[in-house]
């Protein structure tokens with residue numbers, strides 16, 4: 001088989017052999033890339049059963065104390081500390097549970113977790129368990145914002161289609177977003193869930209005044225985007241990135257196309273966009289592009305909605321472009 005296998009460290013993080021000059025206060029300094037290796041192998045030891053059940057059988061295991069009957073999930077104790085170390089035995093628990101607390105949401109993750117952000121991380125008590133397990137949390141309704149998953153929200157365990165036997169093989173979504181047969185299914189997989197049809201926020205009807213105001217804002221926005229397209233620093237922020245964005249606002253619909261360093265404003269929105277952005281007041285987006293407040297903040301504060309959670313990355317890039325323009329003006 002000639003298929004390329006994924007590496008522990010993705011090749012984009014591995015720098016090229018070489019060196020360059022950096023000039024500080026008129027003096028040249030040589031910078032070179034070096035490597036320090038920290039690969040290691042580790043065993044899951046006696047917890048292998050739990051991870052193998054996740055990976056191969058899509059089952060969630062806990063351990064039950066033979067004396068007090070307390071069920072701990074995950075089953076990371078072979079003997080109960082409350083019962084003079086009576087042995088525990090492995091049992092299976094259900095895959096629906098209740099949030100034990102309101103989870104924090106990570107929008108700006110370190111490079112290790114950037115590809116899975118934004119995500120919630122919180123503790124769930126699954127049916128049949130007495131302790132809470134820490135899991136990743138997502139929504140199918142668009143961007144994950146505060147309020148979607150709270151303490152007391154019922155959630156369902158979902159398995160990634162590709163699993164390697166670690167806790168990130170699973171995550172939870174609110175059961176309110178699933179159909180009855182999906183909630184009941186044991187070992188529900190990511191690919192069995194509809195991620196493509198989140199419900200767009202409804203925009204109020206536009207008055208003639210709204211449409212006129214929109215036209216003015218669009219003029220300004222178009223010139224900012226043209227400026228970004230000419231700016232080397234801003235172009236670098238979207239190198240290798242390609243997205244067709246459909247923007248809907250009260251009084252207008254249009255497109256923004258990002259294409260490997262190029263960014264374009266289009267009067268007409270794309271027919272099959274990569275994602276949809278809805279902002280009731282177009283000024284919100286304009287201010288972000290003009291570096292008068294971050295667009296990412298507007299997303300988190302629910303002033304601007306995006307249809308796909310993972311496209312927060314694209315929003316982040318637009319903010320960087322706005323910053324690059326501001327920096328170029330300073331320099």
Ligand SMILES: [Zn+2]
Pocket residue numbers: 065066067068069070080081082083086
């Ligand atoms: Zn016990």
